[in-house]
Amino acid sequence: MSGDQDENPSGPHLPLEPRPGHSSRGRLERILRRGEFAVTAELNPPDSANPADVYDRARIFDGWVDGINAVDASGANCHMSSVGICALLTRMGYAPIMQISCRDRNRIAIQGDVLGSAAMGVANILCLTGDGVQAGDQPGAKPVFDLDSMSLLETIRTMRDDRRFLSGRKLTTPPEVFLGAAINPFAPPYDFRPLRLGKKIAAGAQFVQSQYCFDVPMFRTYMQRVRDLGHTENCFILCGVGPLASARTARWIRANVPGIHIPDPVIARLEGAADQKREGKRLAIDIINEVKEIPGVSGIHVMAYRQEEYVAEIVDESGVLKGRRPWQREAGRDEERIARRLDEILHAETPQTQADLVKTAHR
Numbered sequence: 186m187s188g189d190q191d192e193n194p195s196g197p198h199l200p201l202e203p204r205p206g207h208s209s210r211g212r213l214e215r216i217l218r219r220g221e222f223a224v225t226a227e228l229n230p231p232d233s234a235n236p237a238d239v240y241d242r243a244r245i246f247d248g249w250v251d252g253i254n255a256v257d258a259s260g261a262n263c264h265m266s267s268v269g270i271c272a273l274l275t276r277m278g279y280a281p282i283m284q285i286s287c288r289d290r291n292r293i294a295i296q297g298d299v300l301g302s303a304a305m306g307v308a309n310i311l312c313l314t315g316d317g318v319q320a321g322d323q324p325g326a327k328p329v330f331d332l333d334s335m336s337l338l339e340t341i342r343t344m345r346d347d348r349r350f351l352s353g354r355k356l357t358t359p360p361e362v363f364l365g366a367a368i369n370p371f372a373p374p375y376d377f378r379p380l381r382l383g384k385k386i387a388a389g390a391q392f393v394q395s396q397y398c399f400d401v402p403m404f405r406t407y408m409q410r411v412r413d414l415g416h417t418e419n420c421f422i423l424c425g426v427g428p429l430a431s432a433r434t435a436r437w438i439r440a441n442v443p444g445i446h447i448p449d450p451v452i453a454r455l456e457g458a459a460d461q462k463r464e465g466k467r468l469a470i471d472i473i474n475e476v477k478e479i480p481g482v483s484g485i486h487v488m489a490y491r492q493e494e495y496v497a498e499i500v501d502e503s504g505v506l507k508g509r510r511p512w513q514r515e516a517g518r519d520e521e522r523i524a525r526r527l528d529e530i531l532h533a534e535t536p537q538t539q540a541d542l543v544k545t546a547h548r
Contacts, residue, residue, distance in 0.1 A: 191215055191512055197278025200306055200361075208345065208391065209363040211308025212280045212512060213252040217392065217421045222477065222505050223484030225252040225282060225394065225423060226496050230264035239265070239273045245493045248513035249500045252309060254394075254486070257284040261321025268298055275306035278514055282365065283307050286315030291331040292340065296350055299341055303360030311365040311394065312337040334366055335388045342389030366390040368422075370407035371400060371446035379410040382420070392421040394486040399429075399447045399468075401475045408479050417481035424476045427488040428495055429465035432456040466495050473503040 191212040193199035200210035207214055216223050226246050231238035246253055255270035267283050274281040283302050285295060299310065314334045318326045332340060340351055341364055348359045366385045370378050382393065398404045404424065411417060429435045429447075432455035439447045451468065458464035469487075476482055485505060489496050500506065 192278075197512070197514065198276055198306060200308065203361075207363075209308035209361050211252075211363060213282070213309050214363040214391075216251050217483055221509060222507070223251045223421070223423060224249065224487065224500055224505060224511065225254060225484065226250045226487045226489070226493075227254040227256060228270065229490060229493060230256050230267075230270060232264055234265070236273050239270055240277065242493060243274060243277075243279055244514070246496060248510055249497045249506075250487070251484075251511050252280045252282045254282045254284060254311065257286040257313070257315070258289065258321075259284075259286075259316065261288065261316045261318050261323070261326070263321075263323065268302060271302055271307045272305050278512075280309070280512070281307055282309040282311050284311045284313055285337060286313045287330055287332045287334065287337055288315030288318065288328055291329055292351055295332065295337065296340065296344065299344060299360050299362070300356075303362055308361065309363045309365060309392075310341060311367065312341065312390070313367055335384060338364060338366060338385060338389035363391055364389045365392045365394065367396070368393045369396040369444050370404055371396055371398070372444045375403075375407075378407060379414055379416065382411060382416050383414055386416060386420045390420055392423065392483075394423045395425040397425050397427055397445055397488060398472060398476060399445075399451050401472060403446070404476060405479055408481050412481050421483040422481060423484040423486045424479075424482055425486045425488060426469050426472050426476070426499075427490070428462075428469040428492050428499065429455060430492065431461040431465065462492075466492075466499060469495075469499050470503045473499070473505060477503070477505050 191201065193201055201212070201215065203210055204215070207218065213223060213225070228239070228242050231242070243253060253274060255267040255274065256264070257267040258264060267285070271281040271283045285298065287295070290298070302310070312334045314330070318324055318328045341360070341362065343349060343351065344356060345359050345362060348356045350356065368378065368382055385393065408422070411422070432452050435447050435452050435455060438445050454468065455461050455464055473485055476485070487496050487499060489499070
């Protein structure tokens with residue numbers, strides 16, 4: 186089914202019409218509930234206040250993904266906020282997945298961010314506990330952790346379904362959001378991981394994105410247990426995948442990034458390649474081709490840190506879309522003219538008043 190059927194005819198930045206049984210009016214939930222294999226990707230947030238840095242990174246994914254994760258200071262390192270990224274993305278019609286980490290804000294601030302993001306058109310929220318501040322480059326920062334991923338899911342579900350804050354105060358308009366969480370089948374205790382997914386579903390998770398999968402047999406075992414518990418009937422599971430730049434990078438990640446499991450055969454495969462970066466991309470495609478056949482897997486989440494240019498190739502060569510074309514932004518007829526005129530104004534030698542700027546921008 187083509188992506189143009191998942192767009193409001195009055196404008197791509199506007200929400201879709203509500204549908205029975207849907208929690209949100211966003212494209213991602215609609216695609217998953219139709220039974221189509223979904224593709225999401227992670228946007229590397231800029232260390233910048235320039236909106237063009239966000240749009241340039243989002244444009245790479247055009248026509249290849251159904252949702253873009255707006256990362257919330259992952260690794261406890263500060264970047265542009267997920268709320269800010271979502272504000273920019275929704276303005277242009279993209280479908281962001283706003284990550285919320287419990288590390289930095291208390292329940293009052295988080296509930297306010299949920300309402301604000303929903304008002305901007307954010308239809309998907311991924312609930313995370315967050316890495317400890319000691320993992321980042323500002324270890325002296327004060328952690329909050331007023332909530333964790335479970336209580337955050339419950340909080341937003343309460344706001345959405347019960348139309349009230351945690352205090353009990355009523356909401357006049359609840360947030361229409363599709364709730365997600367993260368899973369890691371590759372970290373011990375392995376037997377507990379399927380049970381933990383059940384707890385997240387009970388708390389409100391409707392979709393989950395996994396940590397990087399480099400061990401398909403381990404993921405297959407996890408999915409068997411998840412199916413046995415009936416979780417795939419209540420939650421959409423997206424498997425995390427991504428390219429490795431080199432064997433050296435893989436060794437460093439395995440040694441320094443908690444929760445990422447990279448088996449020895451994967452590193453050996455990279456070491457034996459003439460072009461390790463290209464082999465890392467090929468590895469990601471091979472993993473996708475395996476996991477897409479596992480019953481209960483509803484999609485993939487592509488994480489290509491500093492290799493975003495490979496996302497389109499990976500998705501295309503894996504064939505997961507089966508000819509489907511996700512929504513793609515089409516520039517408006519006036520955008521180029523306005524951008525050109527604003528550039529002229531910004532680089533004009535003669536200073537202009539605020540009134541002059543408004544007049545000339547709309548010539």
